[in-house]
Amino acid sequence: SQTIHQWPATLVQPVGSPLSLECTVEGTSNPNLYWYRQAAGRGLQLLFYSVGIGQISSEVPQNLSASRPQDRQFILSSKKLLLSDSGFYLCAWSVLVGTYEQYFGPGTRLTVT
Amino acid sequence: GENVEQHPSTLSVQEGDSAVIKCTYSDSASNYFPWYKQELGKRPQLIIDIRSNVGEKKDQRIAVTLNKTAKHFSLHITETQPEDSAVYFCAASINDKIIFGKGTRLHILP
Numbered sequence: 736s737q738t739i740h741q742w743p744a745t746l747v748q749p750v751g752s753p754l755s756l757e758c759t760v761e762g763t764s765n766p767n768l769y770w771y772r773q774a775a776g777r778g779l780q781l782l783f784y785s786v787g788i789g790q791i792s793s794e795v796p797q798n799l800s801a802s803r804p805q806d807r808q809f810i811l812s813s814k815k816l817l818l819s820d821s822g823f824y825l826c827a828w829s830v831l832v833g834t835y836e837q838y839f840g841p842g843t844r845l846t847v848t
Numbered sequence: 849g850e851n852v853e854q855h856p857s858t859l860s861v862q863e864g865d866s867a868v869i870k871c872t873y874s875d876s877a878s879n880y881f882p883w884y885k886q887e888l889g890k891r892p893q894l895i896i897d898i899r900s901n902v903g904e905k906k907d908q909r910i911a912v913t914l915n916k917t918a919k920h921f922s923l924h925i926t927e928t929q930p931e932d933s934a935v936y937f938c939a940a941s942i943n944d945k946i947i948f949g950k951g952t953r954l955h956i957l958p
Contacts, residue, residue, distance in 0.1 A: 767944055778950040779892070779937060786944055794945075825891060835880040835941045839891040 737762035741826050741840035749848055754799075754813040756843050758826030761807065766828040768809040769837065770801055773823040785809060821847045850875055850942050854949025862957050867925045869952045871938035874919070880941035881914060881921045885934045886951075892937060896923070928956050 738761045748754060760766050770782040781794045783801035791801050798817060802810045809826055826840040851874040861867045873881075879900040884892035898905045898912045898921065905912050911924045921940075925932055933956045938949045 769945070779948040781945060781947070784945050792944075835946060836882065836894060836897065837946055838894065842891050 737828070737838070739826060739828055739838060739840040741824075741843055743843060744841065745844045745846075747846045747848060748816050750818055751815050754811070754816050754820070754845070756811040756824055756826075756845075758809040758811075758840055759807055760828045763807070763828070763830065765806060766830065768803060769827040769829075770809065770811050771825045771827065771839075773825060775822070779825070783811070816847045818847050821845055850947050852938060852940050852947050852949040854938050854952060856952060857950065858953045858955070860955040860957055861928055863928055863930060865928055867928055867932070867954055869923045869936055869938065869954075870920065871922070871940075871949050872918075872920050873940040873947075875940065875942055876919065878940040878942060880946075881912070882939050882946065883910075883912060883923050884937045884939065884948075886937065887934045895936075925954075930956050930958070932956050 740759050742757055767786055769784045771779045772782055773779050782799060784792050785803045788803055788806055799813050822845060824843045824845055827837045829835055829837045852871055854871045859867055882897035883895050885895045886892040896907050896910050896912050898914050900916055903914055909926045914921045933954060935951045935953050937951045939946045
């Protein structure tokens, strides 16, 4: 069966510091991968998605970036965090062809101080 | 542009009564409509979905209906229980991604 991992689970970082969040999927090949952000008490904002290695689509212009160095690895990065980057970051995956069901990872709760 | 509207933002129902959450979407090419339930501090969990080739789907106390002409779809929860309290998100497919509504916070009152 498929499993999705995210780490770290929680993170407290000062403004201006860099960020690296990692997501990996097991048990499937060539998944679609997604990064979402959820501010406290708010909805799910799609940040990036990827349909293959090295292919990244950005939904919201901001100080974040994403990379997909391997088939089942998706990384979210920032060179300098802003206070507004605080939130719950969720990675999700879906099968590339024939179905759109998305399954979420456990999330990373980021607090920028 | 791509948009999914969800109403209401908050819903309180007496335990045992029914709850209905409604969504509309803008892209007529959308063909997949999932619903997610998110408990406090947890990840969203897929609870039911419907595709554009059917008008209704039911799974125990949960049902979804889809009106493609009107671009409306709804979630119905019958015989609500305390564990149904959560935030519910509707979504619609757009090419390789899914666009989510802003969520409905459902409170089940004792």
